[in-house]
Amino acid sequence: NEYGIDIILTGDKEQIEKELESKAYDKNKLEIIHTTQIIENEDKPVMAVRRKKDSSMVVALNLVKEKKADAIVSAGSTGALLAGGTLIVGRIKGIDRPCLCPGLPNIKGGITLLADGGANADCKPKNLTQFAFMSDIYLRKVLGLENPRIGLANIGTEEGKGNELVKEAYYELKDLDLNFVGNVEARDVINSVCDALICDGFTGNTLLKSCEGVAMSLMKLMKEKFMASFKGKMGALMLKDSLKEIKSMMDYTEYGGAPLLGVKGGVIKAHGSSNAFAIKNAINQAIKFANGNVVNDIEQVLKELEEKEKNKFREDVKAVYEEFETEKENDISAMSFEQIKEDSAKWWKEIWETSDVTIDGDEENQQGIRFCIFQLFQTYHGAVKGTNIGAKGLTGEAYNGNAFWDTETYCLPFFLFNNKEAAQNLLYFRYK
Amino acid sequence: NEYGIDIILTGDKEQIEKELESKAYDKNKLEIIHTTQIIENEDKPVMAVRRKKDSSMVVALNLVKEKKADAIVSAGSTGALLAGGTLIVGRIKGIDRPCLCPGLPNIKGGITLLADGGANADCKPKNLTQFAFMSDIYLRKVLGLENPRIGLANIGTEEGKGNELVKEAYYELKDLDLNFVGNVEARDVINSVCDALICDGFTGNTLLKSCEGVAMSLMKLMKEKFMASFKGKMGALMLKDSLKEIKSMMDYTEYGGAPLLGVKGGVIKAHGSSNAFAIKNAINQAIKFANGNVVNDIEQVLKELEEKEKNKFREDVKAVYEEFETEKENDISAMSFEQIKEDSAKWWKEIWETSDVTIDGDEENQQGIRFCIFQLFQTYHGAVKGTNIGAKGLTGEAYNGNAFWDTETYCLPFFLFNNKEAAQNLLYFRYK
Numbered sequence: 105n106e107y108g109i110d111i112i113l114t115g116d117k118e119q120i121e122k123e124l125e126s127k128a129y130d131k132n133k134l135e136i137i138h139t140t141q142i143i144e145n146e147d148k149p150v151m152a153v154r155r156k157k158d159s160s161m162v163v164a165l166n167l168v169k170e171k172k173a174d175a176i177v178s179a180g181s182t183g184a185l186l187a188g189g190t191l192i193v194g195r196i197k198g199i200d201r202p203c204l205c206p207g208l209p210n211i212k213g214g215i216t217l218l219a220d221g222g223a224n225a226d227c228k229p230k231n232l233t234q235f236a237f238m239s240d241i242y243l244r245k246v247l248g249l250e251n252p253r254i255g256l257a258n259i260g261t262e263e264g265k266g267n268e269l270v271k272e273a274y275y276e277l278k279d280l281d282l283n284f285v286g287n288v289e290a291r292d293v294i295n296s297v298c299d300a301l302i303c304d305g306f307t308g309n310t311l312l313k314s315c316e317g318v319a320m321s322l323m324k325l326m327k328e329k330f331m332a333s334f335k336g337k338m339g340a341l342m343l344k345d346s347l348k349e350i351k352s353m354m355d356y357t358e359y360g361g362a363p364l365l366g367v368k369g370g371v372i373k374a375h376g377s378s379n380a381f382a383i384k385n386a387i388n389q390a391i392k393f394a395n396g397n398v399v400n401d402i403e404q405v406l407k408e409l410e411e412k413e414k415n416k417f418r419e420d421v422k423a424v425y426e427e428f429e430t431e432k433e434n435d436i437s438a439m440s441f442e443q444i445k446e447d448s449a450k451w452w453k454e455i456w457e458t459s460d461v462t463i464d465g466d467e468e469n470q471q472g473i474r475f476c477i478f479q480l481f482q483t484y485h486g487a488v489k490g491t492n493i494g495a496k497g498l499t500g501e502a503y504n505g506n507a508f509w510d511t512e513t514y515c516l517p518f519f520l521f522n523n524k525e526a527a528q529n530l531l532y533f534r535y536k
Numbered sequence: 537n538e539y540g541i542d543i544i545l546t547g548d549k550e551q552i553e554k555e556l557e558s559k560a561y562d563k564n565k566l567e568i569i570h571t572t573q574i575i576e577n578e579d580k581p582v583m584a585v586r587r588k589k590d591s592s593m594v595v596a597l598n599l600v601k602e603k604k605a606d607a608i609v610s611a612g613s614t615g616a617l618l619a620g621g622t623l624i625v626g627r628i629k630g631i632d633r634p635c636l637c638p639g640l641p642n643i644k645g646g647i648t649l650l651a652d653g654g655a656n657a658d659c660k661p662k663n664l665t666q667f668a669f670m671s672d673i674y675l676r677k678v679l680g681l682e683n684p685r686i687g688l689a690n691i692g693t694e695e696g697k698g699n700e701l702v703k704e705a706y707y708e709l710k711d712l713d714l715n716f717v718g719n720v721e722a723r724d725v726i727n728s729v730c731d732a733l734i735c736d737g738f739t740g741n742t743l744l745k746s747c748e749g750v751a752m753s754l755m756k757l758m759k760e761k762f763m764a765s766f767k768g769k770m771g772a773l774m775l776k777d778s779l780k781e782i783k784s785m786m787d788y789t790e791y792g793g794a795p796l797l798g799v800k801g802g803v804i805k806a807h808g809s810s811n812a813f814a815i816k817n818a819i820n821q822a823i824k825f826a827n828g829n830v831v832n833d834i835e836q837v838l839k840e841l842e843e844k845e846k847n848k849f850r851e852d853v854k855a856v857y858e859e860f861e862t863e864k865e866n867d868i869s870a871m872s873f874e875q876i877k878e879d880s881a882k883w884w885k886e887i888w889e890t891s892d893v894t895i896d897g898d899e900e901n902q903q904g905i906r907f908c909i910f911q912l913f914q915t916y917h918g919a920v921k922g923t924n925i926g927a928k929g930l931t932g933e934a935y936n937g938n939a940f941w942d943t944e945t946y947c948l949p950f951f952l953f954n955n956k957e958a959a960q961n962l963l964y965f966r967y968k
Contacts, residue, residue, distance in 0.1 A: 211757050222691055225699035259654060259741040267657035267738045290742045291749030306699045307742055309691040310722045314743050317723030318750040321643050322782070329778035336778055342771030346761035350754070 107391055112173055114139050114160040139163050149183030153191055161185060165192040168369040174394035175370025177361060177386045179378050186223050189364045189371040196399060198406040201227065202366030203235045203305070204373065205242065207359045208315055210296035215359050217243060217300040222309035223364070229272040232256075232302050233280060237405050238365040239300035240282050245396030246363070246389055247299075255288035255298030257307055262287070269304060277302065290314075319354045360385030363393065366402070370394050455481055459523065480518060539823055544605060546571050546592040571595050577808075581615030585623055593617060597624040600801040606826035607802025609793060609818045611810050618655050621796045621803040628831060630838040633659070634798030635667045635737070636805060637674065638744060639791045642728040647791050649675060649732040654741035655796070661704040664688075664734050665712060669837050670797040671732035672714050677828030678795070678821055679731075687720035687730030689739055694719070701736060709734065722746075751786045792817030795825065798834070802826050887913055891950075912950060 110133055113120055117138035124134075141159040143152045153162055161180050165188045167173035178185050186204060195202055204223040207215030219235040220227070236254050243252035256274055258266040263274065265287060277284045285298050290311055293301055303311070326347075330336040340347070360382060361374035370393040374386040439447075459477060463470045519527040542565055545552050549570035556566075573591040575584045585594055593612050597620045599605035610617050614636070622634055636655040639647030651667040652659070668686050675684035688706055690698045695706065697719060709716045717730050722743055725733055735743070758779075762768040772779070792814060793806035802825040806818040871879075891909060895902045951959040 211753050225691065257742065259657065259738055259745070267736075270738075289749075290744075290746035291752075293746065294749050294753045304699075306691055306702075307739065310689065310739055310742055311746050312722075313691070314722035314725065314746045315750050317721075317726050318747045319754060320723075321726045322751060322754055322786075325643050325782060325785075326778070329782060330775060332778075335774050339771040339774030342767050343762060343775070346758070346764075346768055350757060350761060353757075354754075 107388065109133070109391060111135070111387075112137060112164070112167060114163045114167075116140075137163055137167075143181050143184045145181050147181065147184065149181065149187040150191070152181070152184045153188040161188060162192065165189070165371075168193050168371070171369075173369075175372060175390035177372045177374055177383065177390050179361075179374040179376055179383070182222075182373055185371065185373050186364065189367045193367045193369045193371060196366055196368055196402055196406070198410070199234055199238075199366040199402070201231045201234070202364050203231075203238065204362050204364050205239060205300075206312060206362035206373075208293060208301075208312060209354050209359065210294050211353070212296040213353055214296060216293055216296060216298060218308040218312055219300055219302055219365070220305040220308050221312055221362060222305045224305040226306070227269060227304035229269060229276050232269070232273040232304070233276045234366065236277055236282060236284075236300070236302045237280060237409075238402055239302070241398055241401045241405070242363060242365055242393075243299050245398050245401065246392040249299055251283050252299040253285045253297070254282050254300050254302060255285050257293075257301050257303035257311065258287035258289065260287060261289060273302070323351060323354075360389050363389065365398075368399055370398070459518075477518075539820065541565070541819075541823060543567070543819075544569060544596070544599060546595045546599075548572075569595055569599075575613050575616045577613050579613065579616065581613065581619040582623070584613070584616045585620040593620060594624065597621065597803075600625050600803070603801075605801075607804060607822035609804045609806055609815065609822050611793075611806040611808055611815070614654075614805055617803065617805050618796065621799045625799045625801045625803060628798055628800055628834055628838070630842070631666055631670075631798040631834070633663045633666070634796050635663075635670065636794050636796050637671060637732075638794035638805075640725060640733075640744060640747060641786050641791065642726050643785070644728040645785055646728060648725055648728060648730060650740040650744055651732055651734055651797070652737040652740050653744055653794060654737045656737040658738070659701060659736035661701060661708050664701070664705040664736070665708045666798065668709055668714060668716075668732070668734045669712060669841075670834055671734070673830055673833045673837070674795060674797055674825075675731050677830050677833065678824040681731055683715050684731040685717045685729070686714045687717050687733050689725075689733050689735035689743065690719035690721065692719065693721060705734070755783060755786075792821050795821065797830075800831055802830070909950075 112135045114137045117136050120136050139158050139160045141156040141162075143156050143159045143161055147156070152159070153165075156162060161176075161178055161184060164173065164176045164178065168176050169192050182204070186202075190202055201220075201224045203220035205217045205219045206221040208218055210216050217239050219239040220231075224231060240252050240254060243249045254277070256270055256277055258270050258274075260266065263286070264271065266274075270287075274287065288298050288301055293311065294315065301308070301311075327340075330340040361372040361378075364371040364373065370390045372386050372390050372393070374383055378386070455477075459481070461473050461477065463473060544567045546569045549568050552568050571590050571592045573588040573594075575588050575591045575593055579588070584591070585597075588594060593608075593610055593616060596605065596608045596610065600608050601624050618634075618636060627634055633652075633656045635652035637649045637651045638653040640650055642648050649671050651671040652663075656663060672684050672686060675681045686709070688702055688709055690702050690706075692698065695718070696703065698706075702719075706719065720730050720733060725743065726747065733740070733743075759772075762772040793804040793810075796803040796805065802822045804818050804822050804825070806815055810818070887909075891913070893905050893909065895905060
């Protein structure tokens with residue numbers, strides 16, 4: 105126990121004690137909690153966590169929940185640890201989806217954090233921005249980087265590339281107070297162009313496994329080819345050290361475990377085939393995670409972002425009112441009634457030219473639909489992003505700009521045809 | 537010209553003729569069309585295709601469109617070729633999204649077709665099923681496989697894994713008349729577990745580039761390590777042949793070009809850094825593409841699928857009516873009025889128990905909402921997937937089961953709370 109920390113081991117007490125017999129350790133620093141159940145890899149994660157209350161993993165997760173432990177290190181079922189991390193330890197308030205962050209070895213001898221590496225197969229832009237600032241904190245506090253480079257996994261490096269998810273996430277990431285290095289292509293990850301690669305879990309897992317697959321298969325293929333001839337065997341013997349070095353660089357079990365970021369405690373997933381060295385690394389990560397107050401830092405950033413969002417909204421609304429006031433004072437008071445009337449007529453003329461709907465041979469409905477169009481434009485014409493259609497017409501601060509169902513059913517279909525900017529503004533508010 | 541085909545070269549005539557000067561070829565088999573413009577990789581694809589009408593690519597695409605050529609082979613801008621393939625040659629009627637299918641080298645010395653490899657960053661399940669049967673046809677007709685193995689790119693091999701897209705696609709692929717081998721993880725692709733890997737373009741491109749990146753970086757890393765010492769140099773010299781062999785296996789330019797499947801002609805994208813051998817392979821692909829009638833085959837499968845879909849819908853509707861008729865004849869005629877009344881009362885009792893909405897202190901609205909609930913359940917309660925809510929109440933065959941806006945605004949929010957199966961059926965119909 106070179107770290108001088110208190111360790112609690114959960115599991116079959118007899119087996120653990122037998123293992124420990126031959127080892128020298130400080131008994132005061134080590135507690136063993138006996139458990140009777142085992143979560144298998146075949147178990148359904150959520151079910152396993154709910155039913156196997158006396159498994160080593162669930163007992164350990166409960167210790168973290170009850171603050172009796174600062175962190176858990178587990179090499180057990182990934183699915184169960186993800187489920188247990190979320191269900192037992194619990195999400196940090198404000199974090200929609202915790203992310204699992206394995207490290208992908210790169211050829212500079214370090215790792216690139218994948219966030220998310222497989223916990224969330226479907227993500228929204230907001231999830232990705234949360235992955236980004238959580239990774240930033242983790243890289244600073246646990247891996248000791250000063251100014252971590254955050255990249256967005258994409259299929260091209262230019263702005264505007266990719267699927268809908270990353271296109272939107274790109275702009276949100278640019279807005280965050282991070283060292284955002286932009287889009288990163290899968291082929292460059294191994295060259296260490298960023299310290300954390302932000303992506304949805306489906307993409308992250310695909311990337312992780314394809315890199316692993318290619319590296320392992322290439323190594324295997326080389327071995328086969330080399331061993332096929334005497335000359336090959338001799339050559340391989342001479343290159344033994346280099347080949348070994350490369351192999352160990354590509355072996356991600358060497359770099360410790362993957363943290364689950366976004367839950368209220370340290371949850372470190374060690375690889376199932378971890379050796380003692382890998383587990384030691386994972387424990388070291390857990391210590392730094394706890395000492396670095398990673399959870400507190402995440403909560404702090406969430407608060408700041410919320411405040412920023414609120415202020416931004418307030419400013420948007422203020423700007424609208426100020427513009428409105430200025431217009432009223434400066435322009436209208438100086439204008440004659442005739443002038444105002446003319447301006448208004450001109451504005452409406454444009455509206456009718458672009459947005460009239462005609463119904464031939466049905467005067468009553470023709471009049472009806474024109475009344476509706478008139479009302480709609482009196483209420484809203486999408487001039488400013490900061491306002492939107494509420495249930496009571498033009499929304500004020502109290503309604504926080506929420507769109508109600510009027511928007512989809514009546515307003516959006518109408519504006520889509522004659523005022524694309526208004527339609528866009530309607531959606532913009534919602535989407536944000 | 538060992539294939540004995542007619543070739544039309546488009547481009548700068550003078551330059552082409554200068555290149556050809558030293559070569560022996562049959563002038564009757566080769567036509568040159570002079571063009572004056574060049575599409576650069578920096579050009580915006582759609583713009584380039586629309587404006588640079590006299591570029592070699594656009595002229596060649598027009599030859600395919602006008603059936604003056606059966607296929608085009610181009611090593612130019614991928615984006616422009618995709619845009620031009622769709623805009624000029626045109627989609628096959630019924631194909632929503634054509635897909636670009638590069639081959640990923642595997643360690644068995646062959647390739648795995650990626651469909652889609654990057655043309656469509658956002659996909660729907662239906663796109664994926666179309667990619668699947670188009671790949672199947674291509675693998676049979678052009679690569680000569682007898683029973684191509686079709687896999688779905690996923691982050692786990694079990695059924696039910698993955699994001700929403702692949703979960704749904706999995707079931708649709710199972711229904712197709714293909715040799716579907718199920719979910720395939722990125723780590724296994726290189727081991728040739730399938731002949732075509734079906735995925736959205738974002739995933740496909742990520743996979744392609746990560747494999748390329750790892751293979752290239754590993755090779756580079758080895759070279760550096762080997763060259764760093766005398767012993768290393770000697771060893772590498774002895775392994776030269778094996779290393780060269782492996783490198784050429786991993787070099788996907790060797791395997792010819794990537795077909796754009798789903799357009800009305802042969803469009804083959806050769807790699808920008810193709811050598812003469814790669815271009816020859818790509819031309820061979822184009823010949824087989826044209827001779828194999830790939831476009832016709834795709835049209836044929838589309839027709840069959842459409843017919844199948846129609847029949848399935850007819851059968852669903854028929855089953856509903858038959859059930860209804862049987863019920864009417866067998867049960868109701870044999871039942872007394874009291875019995876029927878009792879059954880009906882029992883049914884409604886259950887409805888009110890699960891679905892009532894109470895408003896305290898407002899009798900009028902309380903009565904109103906109960907009338908609405910009554911009407912809603914009289915119209916629809918989601919018992920059968922084959923029917924749905926139409927503008928005129930329970931829909932018949934003529935309405936084809938379409939859901940109208942009533943569904944989202946009123947029905948879905950209501951059923952979500954008290955009859956999840958009904959809500960699911962409402963969505964199911966739409967989603968299919």
